[in-house]
Amino acid sequence: MTLKCVGIFAMIQAVSLVPLSAYSESGHRIVGALADKLMEGKPAADAIKKLLGAVTLERASTLPDELRGEDKSRGTFKLPENPDLEAQLLAFREANPPSDDESETHMPPSHQWFHYTDVPIQANSYAATKTGTSQWDIVHMIAYCSRVLAGTEKPDNDRRITPAVAVVLLAHYVGDIHQPLHVGAAFLDAKGNFLDPNIHHEAKPDRGGNDINFGATNLHAYWDFDAVESALTYQRRSQGKTSDALTPHDWALQLAAKEPADWKADPSLKPEQWSEKWADEILPLAREAHSRLRFLPLEEFDNKNGKSIVSWTAIEKPHPGQSSYAVFASKAVEVELNKAGWRLAALLEASLATK
Numbered sequence: 514m515t516l517k518c519v520g521i522f523a524m525i526q527a528v529s530l531v532p533l534s535a536y537s538e539s540g541h542r543i544v545g546a547l548a549d550k551l552m553e554g555k556p557a558a559d560a561i562k563k564l565l566g567a568v569t570l571e572r573a574s575t576l577p578d579e580l581r582g583e584d585k586s587r588g589t590f591k592l593p594e595n596p597d598l599e600a601q602l603l604a605f606r607e608a609n610p611p612s613d614d615e616s617e618t619h620m621p622p623s624h625q626w627f628h629y630t631d632v633p634i635q636a637n638s639y640a641a642t643k644t645g646t647s648q649w650d651i652v653h654m655i656a657y658c659s660r661v662l663a664g665t666e667k668p669d670n671d672r673r674i675t676p677a678v679a680v681v682l683l684a685h686y687v688g689d690i691h692q693p694l695h696v697g698a699a700f701l702d703a704k705g706n707f708l709d710p711n712i713h714h715e716a717k718p719d720r721g722g723n724d725i726n727f728g729a730t731n732l733h734a735y736w737d738f739d740a741v742e743s744a745l746t747y748q749r750r751s752q753g754k755t756s757d758a759l760t761p762h763d764w765a766l767q768l769a770a771k772e773p774a775d776w777k778a779d780p781s782l783k784p785e786q787w788s789e790k791w792a793d794e795i796l797p798l799a800r801e802a803h804s805r806l807r808f809l810p811l812e813e814f815d816n817k818n819g820k821s822i823v824s825w826t827a828i829e830k831p832h833p834g835q836s837s838y839a840v841f842a843s844k845a846v847e848v849e850l851n852k853a854g855w856r857l858a859a860l861l862e863a864s865l866a867t868k
């Protein structure tokens with residue numbers, strides 16, 4: 514049964530259904546700045562400077578999201594620090610334009626697909642699912658960019674991912690793949706029960722949490738923004754610093770001195786194989802990000818354009834003896850941002866070194 518309703522619920526939906534695709538600007542800047550710091554003085558840093566000029570990894574990290582503005586209004590994307598790179602990024606967008614047809618076989622692919630994958634939370638690994646993954650998802654696109662830098666993918670490829678564009682995309686995608694809802698997705702029935710879409714083909718996807726109302730936002734946006742801001746606020750409070758005294762950049766410099774546990778790749782793997790391992794690693798976190806919640810039945814209404822909108826509402830389960838969802842998410846994000854920064858530096862170094 515579906516419930517059609519209007520009014521305040523519709524207003525919440527109108528806000529929360531804006532498609533989101535990335536860690537917040539703060540989250541991406543932390544990852545980029547961390548990698549900038551870790552690569553200082555290394556040969557790969559010189560190679561990247563030749564490709565990006567005055568654009569740092571910290572600056573590059575948000576460009577793929579800024580490029581999405583071009584999908585709504587042409588002429589909005591500007592990069593005055595490097596006009597040649599601006600032209601390359603616009604050519605990349607032009608070669609991978611947005612599309613309403615989301616089938617994997619649709620060509621050309623949309624650059625908007627490159628930011629995520631939708632592995633069902635029941636799957637034990639990326640490779641274990643047939644549903645939700647594609648040749649154009651974040652796992653494949655990180656590998657593609659790594660190959661462009663390694664020279665095993667030609668620089669004038671059909672996707673128009675030049676070496677400079679590859680660095681910019683990696684500075685962003687490596688952040689995204691460390692956001693659990695960019696990898697794991699729930700597939701639900703109308704009652705709000707989780708289903709494995711490999712078995713239950715009628716299960717509806719939650720679009721990486723974008724279709725799940727959670728508090729005043731949606732679950733995807735909660736992990737993109739709220740959890741990152743909460744992690745930053747915790748740092749400021751525990752260090753007795755204001756937001757001016759501990760910016761995302763400042764925190765990144767601190768994280769560069771804190772090597773995370775278990776971040777290094779298996780030395781037997783090529784850099785282009787790392788992204789699948791990262792996806793496998795974050796799946797349990799994506800699972801917990803859902804299992805700590807209970808879901809109300811599907812709701813449906815028509816928006817002002819007459820389009821049917823569906824969503825579920827998630828509520829935090831009681832958690833006796835456990836930290837709250839907010840603390841759980843904030844701590845998880847700190848670990849993931851730290852790993853993402855260290856891994857971005859390592860991936861760039863390793864990919865460029867194999868050339």
Ligand SMILES: [Zn+2]
Nearest residue numbers: 534535628689
């Ligand atoms: Zn993104």
